[in-house]
Amino acid sequence: MALLEIRRISRQFGDTKAVDDVSLSIEAGEFFTLVGPSGCGKTTLLRLIAGFEEPDAGELLLDGRPLTGIPPEKRPVHTVFQSYALFPHMSVAQNIAFPLQMAGTASDEVRRRVDEALELVHLAEKTRHFPHELSGGQRQRVALARALVNKPRLLLLDEPMAALDAKLRQQITGELIALQRAVGITFVFVTHSQEEALAVSHRIAVMNAGRIEQVGVPDQIYGYPQNRFVADFIGTVNLLPVEVRAADQGGLRMFAAGLGEIAGAPATATAVGQRGVLALRPEQVRVLAGSERQEMDNHFRGTVHDYLYLGDVTVYKIALDNGSVIESLLANSLPGRARFLERGDAVEVGWQREAGVYLRD
């Protein structure tokens, strides 16, 4: 049985459907991530789970028991707020002791557990400090320790790293994964950074306009997006408009206007004549050198439109014969650029039939 079962819940504010008929089931021990653009309802969904909002429709079950009508303080669910919400009038130790005291824990036990929690987040020497004396990263760790100290069934994290700089985010991302593994508590993590989502999660739910677009493990979400929104939101993607010419076990035959036939992997629920797009990741599109041409299922001529040197990789923008521009990503495995192509050079690009994902309109 799933730890948290979300059954068709909706929450509306005026005309805005903040959460619109969402169903999810989250397993015990999972690091589950909600990702989506600003205003898509991530915070509202967390607030519904925490008990700060009641759903207009649908229900939530924790360990099989309905949460309806149970106030936030009675739910074994804790939240790490985006602002951290550390109590400014309490020291680090007092902040962390708060949930234990509320639960009526004996005072020597409180002391022991607080020390343990501080150890866990590497803040043992900051016990007596007050929140305003800590750095952003330290505050975040206090908030984590406070939310974890009395072992909730579920920890909700609402963009806990939004206030930190990029370097620190990366470091803390690592720490967060280790922490989750160490405590074994189920995390529901909200972010609008897709890289973060891919890096930390066991499973990801992509949200858009109050709805769940797709749920899956990171490589599934990235590799097999189910629709254009997911393909576009997670990572970078080339979308080539195509029409299906033939579909069978062997694969898909598509036609792109001005380019010709494209071979693709088998896809379900397609019909001849259907229109859609072929979604290709930039790293799946190769700029071909002479002999590679034979090995590629699909290859097309184009010219280098522009390129972006990023150090580890170079992104080439190639204008195909039909005018569409396709991005190709090349790893710079030796110093300098992997392929010294200049703007205007005639090139050939190609990809294997398994590379792309066909998405119907």
Add this chain to the structure above:
Amino acid sequence: MRRGNVWLWTAALAVYAFLYLPLAVVVIFSFNDSLLNAAWVGFTTRWYTTLFEDADMLRAGGNSLFIAFSAAGVATVLGTMAGIALQRWQSGVLRCLPFLVLTPVAMPEILLGVSLLLFFRQVLDLTLGLVSILIAHITFSIGFVAIVVRVRLAGLDASLFEAARDLGAGPWQTFRRVTLPLILPGVLAGFLMSFTLSIDDFVITVFVAGVGVTTLPLQIYSMIKVAVSPEVNAVSTLLMALTLTLIAAASKLAPDALKAKP
């Protein structure tokens, strides 16, 4: 530039002189060894001694302190609750509530005095005295406390209160452990302001005091109807010192609250 500065300084000095010279005169003459407020004769503290031997004055002072303490206490409790309510319900119909609590703050005192008198006499048929004064003072103080508390709350991160609930604190524990400690400076400032307002109040008190009970401002007024005795100077000086101390304390506790508009 230089010239402008000179003018500015002159203007400022004039304003301060205008404000504080009359007060300074009262203070100086309270130490003057003469029955007449005319010329400096010599230093004395005997007017203060007289003051503390004057039974009427002492009774009035006692009344004033009692009323100020009780009215400020009750107004602080009610005003704090009102302030929290104002901060929490800011949408829909309830949005006009702030205005309603704050009306007594903005209403001319004489109007409030008259309406309270009518209310006590015609509606409640209450005998005027300590109780009526107390109720009147509570009435005009609540709004001030509510403003200060609300301003203080508005400056706090709303997720603090949600965090408390989230971490297992019920509504009452959230109030006691998180809300109250955080708004305490505002609450204390509200108490001090109410106290000052109450102990200084004349206009409203005149209307609702009735015949038996007198407060310090009423007592002073009845004494200067005869003549401005040095004893009045002395009691005014003490009152002034108390008020200034309280205002200074209040503005130290909640600097933004006292400046901000409702």
